[in-house]
Amino acid sequence: MDVHRLLQAIVKSDEPSVLATIIDVNGHSYRKPGACMLFKLDGEQIGTVSPGCLEQDLLERTERVWLSGEGQYEIAQYNMKPEEDAIWGESFGCGGEIRVLLEPVKGTLRERLIEAAAIVSGGRSVTMERRLIDSDITYRLRERANDTVEPIRLTEIDNVPDRLFFTIRPRPRLVLFGVGNDSEAIYSIARNAGFQLVMADWRTGICSRERFPEAQCVIGSPSEIAEQLALNGSDYLIICSHQLQQDKELLGIALPLGLAYIGIMGSKKRIRMLFETFLMPSNVRAPIGLSIGADGPYEIAVSVVAELIAVRAGRSERARGGAKSDGHFGHLFGSWPQQADGSAQAGIGADAGDSARQNGASCASAVQR
CATH class of the missing domain: 3.40.50.720 (NAD(P)-binding Rossmann-like Domain)
Structure with missing residues (x-):
């Protein structure tokens, strides 16, 4: 799913909707950090964050998230490891741990997403910074040079993300x-x-x-x-x-x-x-x-x-200074390279990794203190 189409849907319609974004993956997953989709309360879904394993559960959360009000959010956590979780692991077998951020697309978030869509359509990159404080979330946009790339680093306070960066680059x-x-x-x-x-x-x-x-x-x-x-x-x-x-x-x-x-x-x-x-x-x-x-x-x-x-x-992997893959092919359900502390790390932008399997989405997200 191209994130630009998701943004276009938000620009075209102000129907009640909830944005779901993968913010962390530990192990294997179908989509990578930064993959996002839109749930409209009328039942329409735009994009995917899994091959179908998570969407129904996320859908059941959307009405509660929407009613929670502007500036609120929810983080859904899924353990897909078969040896640890019989329901998610044995039923779906994707084999990783995934965290998904759910936000109501209203007020400031909708305004920032519409502004981001305009910036990207003009050929410039933009980063939206989310700051998570207790149960509240705030948003700030900043334009970026298209060749500027930030790494994804996952650091937390008491297992809760502190700041989340979401960078969208123009489609090549x-x-x-x-x-x-x-x-x-x-x-x-x-x-x-x-x-x-x-x-x-x-x-x-x-x-x-x-x-x-x-x-x-x-x-x-x-x-x-x-x-x-x-x-x-x-x-x-x-x-x-x-x-x-x-x-x-x-x-x-x-x-x-x-x-x-x-x-x-x-x-x-x-x-x-x-x-x-x-x-x-x-x-x-x-x-x-x-x-x-x-x-x-x-x-x-x-x-x-x-x-x-x-x-x-x-191109994106080299821009981040990462190691090149030694071939085009690999596991479809690959995961980002693991760091010494066990957190997933990848680069931000419309591109990712030298192998096609590493390209999780047109955008990427980062959580850091």
Whole structure:
């Protein structure tokens, strides 16, 4: 679940709702600290914090949390370890301890979330600080540089969090150059994977908002497209027009810009032709996609989006100074690295870890004294 969609739902509607955020994980879990979802009192749910293990119990708490009033909160604790808790462990078997913060989305919290949505939609990162004092909670926003990353540290007073930081970064921009079956399939998957999509082509008739309603559509030559978009180091670019000269022109423009990712669609022979006058830097993936034996546009799109997630995750891990994973694959129900004191630690932002399994959410939270 992309946290930006949750924020959009809050902006669009003031219906009574409760925000649930994972603030601590010890052991294995389906979602990581910072994963959040919205419970509306009319029964609608937006997002997930588990594969279905916790939602019903959280739902039963929402009316009480909503009626508790502005500035109140509740922390739900779940022990999913099979050797310690027969109900949660043997019934669901997720194997970890999880704490979830529940807050009524009203008053100051709603105002701050709406303000945060506006800041992030403007391309800037924002941190909301929660301060927990007894049974009350207060909120403060501060903008951040997009390349600034804080670690998650869990310290408490008498087992109760003291301060909680929740940082939301803009969705990274993914530019698909060349509209065709391949880019259409990638668009259909990537739009739900936390990217801000741009469809780019020199052909007006096939690149339109009617065809791609969740993307920005840009028309022009490769140089015009690059100028309109002001491509930069945080952008992801997939070159897939299958027109050799068009692809080569955009590639020549993009290579010196140090983009986060450049993926090239095509055979090895075609890639050699594209790079006959260029050196291939480390941010280029050619051929594109993880090697999963994909065949056809939609299977290839799965491998491509999986690679995008892994690259996005690795950038955040390196920004935090963390160790790189030695591969893209790992356990889906992985946990954050454990610190000497047993607390979970991870980085904040839209990205996480070098392996795709470490990317818990588009946002992350931190508790610290």
